[in-house]
Amino acid sequence: MVARDVMEADLCVASPDDRLADVARVLDEHPHSMLPVVDENGRLVGVLSELDLLGFVLPASVEDVDSLRFLPESYRLRALGQEESRDVRVGEVMQTENLLTVSEDEPIGQVALMMVKGRRSHIMVVTEGELVGQVNREALVRELVHPSLGVGDSL
Numbered sequence: 001m002v003a004r005d006v007m008e009a010d011l012c013v014a015s016p017d018d019r020l021a022d023v024a025r026v027l028d029e030h031p032h033s034m035l036p037v038v039d040e041n042g043r044l045v046g047v048l049s050e051l052d053l054l055g056f057v058l059p060a061s062v063e064d065v066d067s068l069r070f071l072p073e074s075y076r077l078r079a080l081g082q083e084e085s086r087d088v089r090v091g092e093v094m095q096t097e098n099l100l101t102v103s104e105d106e107p108i109g110q111v112a113l114m115m116v117k118g119r120r121s122h123i124m125v126v127t128e129g130e131l132v133g134q135v136n137r138e139a140l141v142r143e144l145v146h147p148s149l150g151v152g153d154s155l
Contacts, residue, residue: 003111004104006143007125007133013038014048016091023090024053036124036131037094044101044124044131046094056093101126102135112140 012030014023014037027035027050034049101124102111115123115137125133145151 001108001143002104003102003106003108003123003125003133003135006108006139007104007135008139009133011036011131011134013131014090014094015039016045016089016094018090019086020053020056020088020090020093021086023048027053032122032136034122036134037090038131042131043129044099044126046091046096047099047122047124048090048094052093052095056088099124103127104132108135108140108143111135112144115140 012026012035014026014035016037016039023035027033027048033051034047036044037046037048039045098118100114100118100120102114104125104127106125111123115121115135121137123135124131125135
């Protein structure tokens with residue numbers, strides 16, 4: 001079994017130019033905790049997660065700003081008012097580094113290993129840089145863990 005067999009192909013995606021506030025609303029209604037971000041050609045350029053949204057608002061919510069040094073540079077020390085924050089674009093906050101991607105033909109055992117080692121809940125599936133789907137943790141648990149543990153077998 002390969003990534004193509006378990007991937008979600010009908011994805012909700014964001015653009016780097018989308019307003020963060022609009023995408024946060026979509027993410028709130030989305031069944032997953034992140035959205036892939038693609039350019040006008042459908043090429044994967046980043047991801048935006050609920051953690052990115054939390055990191056974005058932390059500087060305004062935490063009194064001891066020095067305690068935020070662990071945050072990526074894009075999160076830090078924003079001196080934005082509420083109105084200005086609403087106009088921030090996804091491209092200013094999204095993750096662009098260390099994106100884990102696989103091809104459609106990647107064996108699901110390898111995808112699971114990457115997911116565990118990278119501590120991710122989703123891995124993007126790309127073909128020549130274009131996003132074609134994503135494999136989520138639930139699909140891998142269903143295909144790899146449940147059969148191993150006899151989940152779903154009748155007693």
